[in-house]
Amino acid sequence: MKTRSEELQVFVTVIDCGSISAAAEQLAQTPSALSRTLSRLESRLGVTLLNRTTRRMELTEEGRFFLERARLILAQMHDLEEHLALHRQQPAGRLRVNAAAPFMLHAIVPWIGEFRRAYPGIELELNTDDLIIDLLEQRTDVAIRIGELADSSLHARSLGCSPLLALASPDYLARHGTPTTVEALEGHCLLGFSQPESLNHWPLRHAEGDRWRIRPQVLASSGETLRQLALAGEGIACLSHFMTHHDIRAGRLQVLLAEANSGYRQPIHAVYYRNTQLALRIQCFLDFIQHKLAAYAC
Structure with missing residues (x-):
């Protein structure tokens, strides 16, 4: 049997969340359903991906190999969906945004209603952290950072100041x-x-x-x-x-x-990992927020 994209998503989400219970909450499923999905995936592949106990879980060598490629496949599928949406000029997909609480509350939240009316196909996930986060670890598409940027591998776009x-x-x-x-x-x-x-x-x-x-x-x-x-x-x-x-x-x-x-x-910057053309949903969001920031930025 062929591996399904839903199984790949479950596997990656479990790893990113750190536990089956946390992944179940994020995916709106039961822990037992996710456990069965993982077992079914391992059975199809004929390998053990995760060594699981009641207290911890750890990737096997095969699991680390599979995780890297599963992420790539899911990203390619997401890109395909976005390119199809771009062809229709309708940005779509989940957009995960991270910002410090003050910026989220005062510069993003007041405009969310208007943004959703303009781009109904984009599903927003808004998270706040007052400290700098790891975008990959937190599964974040774009983060808003206030102040001078430290040197990093991230790409940045100025939104104003x-x-x-x-x-x-x-x-x-x-x-x-x-x-x-x-x-x-x-x-x-x-x-x-x-x-x-x-x-x-x-x-x-x-x-x-x-x-x-x-x-x-x-x-x-x-x-x-x-x-x-x-x-x-x-x-x-x-x-x-x-x-x-x-x-x-x-x-x-x-x-x-x-x-x-x-x-x-x-300075106010948006930072992201992609080094090619920005995903349409990210581009639309940054253009929108930059325009709104002009009211109280220089």
Whole structure:
């Protein structure tokens, strides 16, 4: 009997998810059904692909060989479907997008309804991570990264850039006063990032340069957490315009020390592995988001 594409997908998903139960949840099937599929696949091939126990599973040598080729076959099938869709000018297929939570919430989620109406054939999977992920390991088509890019094998497309602004709520300023110089920030509660530490170098000009290194009284790993703290009047934060422009417009946050701002803009890039022509579904998504970013990027 011939191996079926559904069996290849089950096998690859089990490996990527790390367990049959996790793969079953992703594929909306039962663990027992996936276990039977794997056994049927191994029976057809006449080899053992996975050594499985109740606690762990490990690829055999034949399994590693088969996994590499299964990925290639599934990718080729996906490309074929996309080329057919391109012929019809209807991008289709699943698109897995990863971004930091603030960017996802403020620059992608508000436009998803419009995007889906424009491209009903694209199935979106939106994931958030505040740390840099491995695209292959997380089965991600495209990731949005904010800030300077490190050298890597990834291909990148610039989507624009966004100013960094020192901000505080009117309530905080009413209670603690408004700093009129960069040096005056030392007398305030400053909200900073636990990582990367470079985000605690605010783009503010002073006597010794155009970056002011703060000593945060409150640290957080996510810009969205810092935004919520600033809105609650807990201190002063330096955040990107793409996530705060509505707050500034509504008066919930106030820009501070605008005359001292060095004008630095955070670069925004989409990164992906493909080194040939971008898949149509990815191209459509990036074109769409780049257009929307123009409203609050430079």
